[in-house]
Amino acid sequence: MDNFIHQFVAGLANGGIYASIAVALVMIHRSTQLLNFAQGEMAMFSTFIAWALMQSGFGYWSAFGVTIVVSFLMGLCVERFIIRPVAAHTRSHLPLVVLFIGMLLIFNSMAGWIWSYDVRPFPSPFPDVRILGGYATAHQVGSILITLLVVVGLYLFFRFTSLGLAMRAAAQNPASSRLVGIRVDLMLGLGWGLAAAIGAVAGMMVAHVLFLEPNMLGAAVLYGFAAALVGGIDNPWGAVLGGFLLGVIENLLGTYVIGDDMKLTLALVIIVAVMTFRPAGLFGVTMVRRV
Amino acid sequence: MSTATAELLLDVKNLNAAYGSTAVLHGLGFTLQRGGITAILGANGAGKTTTLRAICGMCTRQGEVWFEGERIDHRKTEQITRLGVAHVPDGRGTFTDLTVEENLRLGAYTRRDRAGIAQDFELVYGYFPKLAERRHQQAGTLSGGEQQMLAISRALMLRPRLLLLDEPSFGLAPLVVKEIFAIMRRINQQQKVSLLLVEQNANLALDLADHAYLLETGRIVLSGPSAEIRQNDSVRRAYLGT
Amino acid sequence: MAAISDNTAARVVPPVSLAAPVVSGALRTGGLSRLERTGLVLLLALACALPLLVTDYRLFQATMTLIYAIVLFGLTILTGYSGQISLGHGAFYALGAYTTAILIARLGMPYWATLPIAGAVCMVVGFLFGRPALRLQGHYLALATFALAVATPQFLKHKSLQGWTGGVQGITLEKPSAPFGLPMTPDAWLYLLTLFVAVVMFVLGRNLLKGRIGRALLAIRDHPTAASAMGVNISLYKSLAFAVSALFTGVAGGLGAIVVQFVAPDSFHPLLSILFLVGAVIGGLSSWWGPLFGAMFIQFVPNFAEDLSKSAPWAIYGVLMILSVFLLKKGIAGALEGGWRRLTRSRRSSSPTAGAPTSGTTPSSETP
Numbered sequence: 001m002d003n004f005i006h007q008f009v010a011g012l013a014n015g016g017i018y019a020s021i022a023v024a025l026v027m028i029h030r031s032t033q034l035l036n037f038a039q040g041e042m043a044m045f046s047t048f049i050a051w052a053l054m055q056s057g058f059g060y061w062s063a064f065g066v067t068i069v070v071s072f073l074m075g076l077c078v079e080r081f082i083i084r085p086v087a088a089h090t091r092s093h094l095p096l097v098v099l100f101i102g103m104l105l106i107f108n109s110m111a112g113w114i115w116s117y118d119v120r121p122f123p124s125p126f127p128d129v130r131i132l133g134g135y136a137t138a139h140q141v142g143s144i145l146i147t148l149l150v151v152v153g154l155y156l157f158f159r160f161t162s163l164g165l166a167m168r169a170a171a172q173n174p175a176s177s178r179l180v181g182i183r184v185d186l187m188l189g190l191g192w193g194l195a196a197a198i199g200a201v202a203g204m205m206v207a208h209v210l211f212l213e214p215n216m217l218g219a220a221v222l223y224g225f226a227a228a229l230v231g232g233i234d235n236p237w238g239a240v241l242g243g244f245l246l247g248v249i250e251n252l253l254g255t256y257v258i259g260d261d262m263k264l265t266l267a268l269v270i271i272v273a274v275m276t277f278r279p280a281g282l283f284g285v286t287m288v289r290r291v
Numbered sequence: 292m293s294t295a296t297a298e299l300l301l302d303v304k305n306l307n308a309a310y311g312s313t314a315v316l317h318g319l320g321f322t323l324q325r326g327g328i329t330a331i332l333g334a335n336g337a338g339k340t341t342t343l344r345a346i347c348g349m350c351t352r353q354g355e356v357w358f359e360g361e362r363i364d365h366r367k368t369e370q371i372t373r374l375g376v377a378h379v380p381d382g383r384g385t386f387t388d389l390t391v392e393e394n395l396r397l398g399a400y401t402r403r404d405r406a407g408i409a410q411d412f413e414l415v416y417g418y419f420p421k422l423a424e425r426r427h428q429q430a431g432t433l434s435g436g437e438q439q440m441l442a443i444s445r446a447l448m449l450r451p452r453l454l455l456l457d458e459p460s461f462g463l464a465p466l467v468v469k470e471i472f473a474i475m476r477r478i479n480q481q482q483k484v485s486l487l488l489v490e491q492n493a494n495l496a497l498d499l500a501d502h503a504y505l506l507e508t509g510r511i512v513l514s515g516p517s518a519e520i521r522q523n524d525s526v527r528r529a530y531l532g533t
Numbered sequence: 534m535a536a537i538s539d540n541t542a543a544r545v546v547p548p549v550s551l552a553a554p555v556v557s558g559a560l561r562t563g564g565l566s567r568l569e570r571t572g573l574v575l576l577l578a579l580a581c582a583l584p585l586l587v588t589d590y591r592l593f594q595a596t597m598t599l600i601y602a603i604v605l606f607g608l609t610i611l612t613g614y615s616g617q618i619s620l621g622h623g624a625f626y627a628l629g630a631y632t633t634a635i636l637i638a639r640l641g642m643p644y645w646a647t648l649p650i651a652g653a654v655c656m657v658v659g660f661l662f663g664r665p666a667l668r669l670q671g672h673y674l675a676l677a678t679f680a681l682a683v684a685t686p687q688f689l690k691h692k693s694l695q696g697w698t699g700g701v702q703g704i705t706l707e708k709p710s711a712p713f714g715l716p717m718t719p720d721a722w723l724y725l726l727t728l729f730v731a732v733v734m735f736v737l738g739r740n741l742l743k744g745r746i747g748r749a750l751l752a753i754r755d756h757p758t759a760a761s762a763m764g765v766n767i768s769l770y771k772s773l774a775f776a777v778s779a780l781f782t783g784v785a786g787g788l789g790a791i792v793v794q795f796v797a798p799d800s801f802h803p804l805l806s807i808l809f810l811v812g813a814v815i816g817g818l819s820s821w822w823g824p825l826f827g828a829m830f831i832q833f834v835p836n837f838a839e840d841l842s843k844s845a846p847w848a849i850y851g852v853l854m855i856l857s858v859f860l861l862k863k864g865i866a867g868a869l870e871g872g873w874r875r876l877t878r879s880r881r882s883s884s885p886t887a888g889a890p891t892s893g894t895t896p897s898s899e900t901p
Contacts, residue, residue, distance in 0.1 A: 035672040037679070058506065095669025095858045098814050100672075105851030108887055109844035115545050117843070148601070163399065166805055168396050169386050175349070176369035176384040179377070181401035218803075225676055262691065266683035271678050274837055276665040 005135045007251045013140035013209070015247020016147035020202030021217075021224030022231065022239035023151060024195040029132045030234050031171035031191040032087070036172060037100040040221030041107035042078075043156060043199030047069040047207045048111050050200070051122060059124045068197045069173050075196025078103065106243070111214040122207035143205040149224070150201055154194075167191060222267045229274045232281030242281070299357070300325045300453055302344070306354035306364075308338075308345040308509075311353055315341045315365070316509040319354070323453070326478050326488040327384075330517070331508035332530060340381050342454045342506070347378045358471040375402050379449035381458055383442040387431030391422055392439055394430050400449025407450070414482075418474050420426050435469035440531040443471070447478065454478075456488040460495055468492075472499050493530035497521050502521035580728055584721035592720045596792050598825075599724075599731045599831045600785045605813045605824035606738055607781025612810075613818030614742060615774035616754030619673060622677030624685040625655045625779045625807035627796075629786025631689065634704040634796045636695055644709050644791050648730065651779045651787035659779025663772035682806035689798035703797025708791065723792050730788060734781055739821070741777065750774055782809075804847075812849045814855055 003267035021039060028036045036042075046067055053063035082103065086095050088195060158164035170187035172179045177184050203217060210216050227246045233240025246267075254263050301323035304391050308316040315338045323329055333339050345352040348368040356364040372378075377398075394414065399408045417466040418421035423435060429440060439459060441475050446454055459475070460468045473494060479486050490496035497503060503520045505513035513520060520526055584592055604626060611617055629651040636642040636650060668675045688694075691703050698704070711722035741747065751768050752760040761767050790796050808831055816827020831850075840846035 014879065035676055037675070050748055053541075073781065081742070092616070094612065094616070095673075097620075097672055097675050098810070098854050098858050101620070101810060102851045105811075105847045105854065107851075109848035109851060112844035113842055162396070165389075165393060165396060166400055171385055172388055173384070176380070176386060177397075178349075179372060179380065179384060180397045180449065181349070181369050181372040182397070185371050196573030201363065219683065222680055225680075262687060264687045265684040269678035271680045272666065275669050275673055275677055 003255070004252075006146070007130070007255045009136040009140060011134070012144055012244055013247070013252030014251060015227075015244035016144040017067075017202050017220060017243075018223040018227045019208045019240045019243025020150065020198055020205070021202040021220060022227035022243045022277040023154065023172075023236050024202070025224055025228045026231075026234060026236050026239045027154075027191055027195040027198070029189055029228070032083075034083075034087075034093075034096055034100075035225065036195070037097070037221070038103035038107060039195070039199055040217035041104045041111075042071070042074065042196055042204035043056050044212075044217045045107045046110050046196070046200035046215070047122065047203035047212060048115050048214075050204055051120070051125070051207075051212055052115070056251060060123060064125070064163070067200050067204065071196040071200035072193040076189045079192035082186065083192070084188070100219040108214050115214075117214055119211045122204070122212045124208040125137070128143065140209055146201065146205060147240070147243075150198060151236065161291060163190075174216050174253065180230035219264055219267075222264065222271070223247075226267045226270045226274070229271060230281050235281065238281055299323065300359060301487070302355075302357040303346070304355040304357075306342075306345055306356065308341050308350050308352040308353060310341075310350060314509070316345060316352075319345075319506075319511060321504055321511055321514065323485060323487060324439075324502075325452075326479075326483060326485055327501045328476070328499055330500035330503040330506065331487070331489045331506055332397070332493045332496055332503055332526075333491075334529075335491065336508075337490075338509040339506055340457050343378060343380075343457050343487070343489055346455065347376065369483070372449065374383075375449070375452040376455065377446035377449045377453070377507075378455040379439075379442045379446050379457060383438045385430045385433075385438050385441050385445070387429070389430055390427050391430055391433070391441055392426045394445050395422075395448050398445035401449065410449070411448050411450065415447055418447075418478065419444055420477065436463050439463060439467075439471060440474075442527040443475070443478075447482070447484070451484060454484050454486050456486065458489060458491060460490060460492050468495065475499060493526070497531075535855065539699025549730070576621050577732070580870045581725070582723060584717060589718055589720040590674075590722045592718075592735055593792070594832060596720070596724045597726045597789075599727045599798040600788050600792065601809075601812060601828035601831060601878075602824045603731055603785040603788070603815060604782045605810055605827045606735060607778035607785070607823065608809055608813040609818050609824055610738060610742065610750075610781070611774050611778035612813060614747065614754065615771060615885050616628070617667065617771060617775065618675040618810070619678040619775070619778070620675050620741065620803075620806050620810060621681035621685075622778070622782045622809045623803065624678075625659060625782040626786040626789065626809075627685050627798075628804065629655050629783030629802035630657060630790035630796045631698060631704075631786075632783070632800070633787035633790040634706060636881045637703045637706055637791075638704050639697060642708075645726070647791075648787045652784040656776045656780035660772050660776035663775030664768070664778075667768060667771040667775060679803065679806070686802055689801070693738040698798075699796075701798060703800075704796060706794040706796075708794050727788055727792070734784060735821075738777075738781070746770070808850070811854055815850075876890050 021043065024043075025036060028034060028039070040287060046285070049070055050063045050067040053066055054060065058066065068287055082099060083096070105121055124142070125138045126138040129135065129138050131138055131141060158168055166177070166182045167187045167190060169180070170182055170184045171191070174184045202220075206220065207216065210220075223246055224243070227242035228239045229242070229248065231240070231242030250266060253266060303322070304320050306316055307314065308317040319338075319342065330340050331342060341350060342530075344350045346356055346363075348366055348371050350366060354364060355403065357361065357373070358376060359373060363374065363376075389397070390500070395412060397451065399411065402408055416426075420439055421500045422440055422444060425437065431499050433441060441457070443454075443456070445484065455476075463471070475488075475520060476488060476499060478484055486500075488500070490498060497520060500517050503513075503515065503517050504511050505520065505526060513523060513526065521531070555681065583595060587595070608619065608622060611619055632654050633644070633647040633652040636647040637644055642650075657757075662681070666674060669677060678838050689698055692700070696699075708719050709723070710719045715722065717725075719772045749760070752763075753767050753770055754764060757767060811825035812831040813823070814824070814827075815830055817823035834849060835846040837847055
């Protein structure tokens with residue numbers, strides 16, 4: 001029973017990471033109908049930037065802040081200079097997937113080239129103690145809280161601000177958005193920027209647990225996708241729930257049923273199962289595809 | 292800024308428009324005076340919708356389009372909107388997943404005057420009380436007529452000087468259409484918004500408009516005050532069924 | 534709950550897409566001109582003579598190149614022709630390799646007999662995976678196949694299969710020598726065998742694409758709803774295309790196992806699948822030569838680039854992938870072909886593209 005609770009909490013903590021990545025993926029999908037395969041690598045790259053800042057003297061939170069801003073700009077630039085020119089000229093998904101893979105490779109190899117493939121520790125802003133009766137570390141609880149903070153912040157932003165409303169509109173109906181004066185292209189860029197910033201947060205949380213190296217988030221992205229799909233690919237709340245659910249299930253199954261080494265296979269099975277049997281996810285709305 | 296066209300609200304010269312390699316408009320030219328209601332009539336495929344789209348920058352176009360003395364034919368849609376041209380598109384174009392109120396808020400997206408926006412909410416709910424009742428409902432759940440009302444209202448929230456309407460009667464029951472057209476007249480008179488509407492239903496359009504143009508295969512073939520157009524023999528035969 | 538959207542205005546571009554998919558194309562299936570036929574024969578002759586010209590190590594590299602070319606040809610059928618993306622063909626490569634290895638090491642089968650079996654196994658698995666997966670569009674399919682690629686090494690290492698797969702250590706094979714005591718080195722023999730298989734696969738594939746299947750695939754790729762309305766069983770053809778590409782990859786995997794004499798889970802990491810896609814895209818998806826160029830590319834770039842740094846090859850791949858989308862729209866082969874066509878335009882009177890199914894129109898100029 002004891003172990004169960006440990007694994008449960010650990011699952012929640014992992015789930016928080018998956019949830020963050022899933023939210024970032026959902027954000028991009030909502031505005032562009034695209035799955036950003038490079039999300040994990042971008043987040044990893046951001047985390048390295050944070051690390052580099054800390055190495056040159058920044059405190060944790062200032063590095064955190066700067067990294068978020070830089071990542072936001074990075075996402076903006078990627079959308080503006082890499083995605084937009086291509087997406088404007090083609091309806092086919094192939095060039096875009098190729099672009100994403102290209103970006104994945106570039107971010108990964110750039111990180112490896114600049115900072116090498118050595119594994120290094122990444123600090124946590126939370127004290128190194130166990131809390132909640134010893135079942136969880138402060139970092140685990142902290143990262144869950146931060147994930148929730150981010151998601152709630154996003155919700156408030158989209159629901160109650162004018163810009164958030166405009167971004168939602170631009171994602172749903174770009175043509176009509178133009179007719180009310182919304183600069184749709186800018187909204188898209190902002191969406192990418194936000195997603196990149198969220199990814200950076202996820203990266204910085206997970207780096208403490210997984211240790212920072214260029215291949216840190218390779219598998220996590222898959223989980224992020226699985227979580228986003230389970231929750232309904234356009235539903236950020238679903239993504240969050242999906243993330244936590246996935247984290248817990250993965251950990252519990254890994255501990256009690258199938259063994260640690262089959263976790264990735266589990267992600268595969270979930271992804272394929274969801275896409276086959278319930279493509280709208282648990283909470284999504286099936287969109288009627290207009291002929 | 293051309294002084295010759297300063298009094299004209301809209302001045303279209305030699306407008307060509309195409310979808311890909313299919314040319315739809317051929318050297319179209321017409322003008323709009325400030326304050327009036329103008330109708331563009333024509334059969335399916337004549338290019339009516341394309342005309343409105345071309346004005347708003349929603350398709351490939353060449354030629355000159357002047358709005359209040361400023362040239363807009365090379366501008367992006369969102370820029371043209373910001374100049375005061377509101378377009379209620381073919382199919383309403385409502386944000387179906389957002390609420391009625393959110394749709395209206397978006398109509399006023401480019402404006403900064405809070406008081407004015409609040410006033411316009413009142414105004415719009417005044418014209419269309421049904422929208423007030425449903426203000427927190429998802430726009431997609433509204434009936435066709437209500438969506439049309441919402442689309443027009445959203446356009447009004449811009450406080451436009453020119454309102455373009457693409458087939459406002461389409462798919463609506465006659466009573467609803469009558470109601471909406473009556474309100475359109477009120478809007479024109481009370482808010483001093485010029486209307487340019489494109490309509491297949493020539494009867495309705497000629498009742499509402501002061502001036503009309505007849506479009507056939509991308510060219511204007513007839514132009515004049517509605518009363519005149521109404522008397523025209525070929526129009527009567529082809530479009531009015533008399 | 535989703536209301537029928539009243540949003541026809543949302544679609545301001547005309548229904549038929551006039552912007553070409555960037556990596557587009559039909560492989561020309563018209564006849565070859567005399568010039569081309571001669572060139573092909575010369576090339577084949579040169580290829581056969583290669584063992585007399587280069588060292589064993591170079592032959593090994595050439596063999597691997599041919600093996601990759603087979604994979605890429607399969608991918609071209611899937612992606613270039615059928616318009617579907619796979620980020621998981623490394624899994625089929627692994628499956629083919631392991632099938633071969635297991636048949637040889639555990640069941641004592643002769644190596645050459647394992648190839649058709651490896652191909653068949655992959656074809657069946659490809660079909661079974663394809664059936665449900667291919668209802669997915671574009672990037673979802675890419676995701677599903679990527680998940681397959683990621684899961685494969687873990688799967689191969691699993692304890693329950695260790696008896697067959699050799700677990701983490703994998704399986705080691707013996708290098709076969711030339712049969713009937715022919716006077717050539719094992720490397721030369723393997724090279725010639727691979728060359729033979731490659732040519733056979735190529736001819737098979739080409740015949741497949743020339744016929745009804747090829748046209749159906751093109752129709753599905755460019756105008757799926759219309760094709761379906763005309764009675765083309767889309768999911769069947771898509772699954773077939775997937776299965777066939779898996780077949781090619783499986784055969785290549787089997788050859789790979791024989792040539793390298795070793796299979797282990799970690800040789801089939803997810804990056805292999807990405808590498809295949811890179812090769813296919815950069816080589817060019819709309820030309821018969823694409824797979825060969827792509828294969829040469831992924832075989833030899835690491836040799837040069839790794840001197841710079843461990844990550845250099847991947848950085849180069851990444852940059853070229855992006856560039857290929859922006860510039861080299863049809864990959865290296867396409868670019869060369871364009872040049873060739875310009876060169877020979879004056880000499881030829883009849884176009885070799887007569888009667889070929891073409892697709893992908895030039896991009897239209899849309900709203901400024």
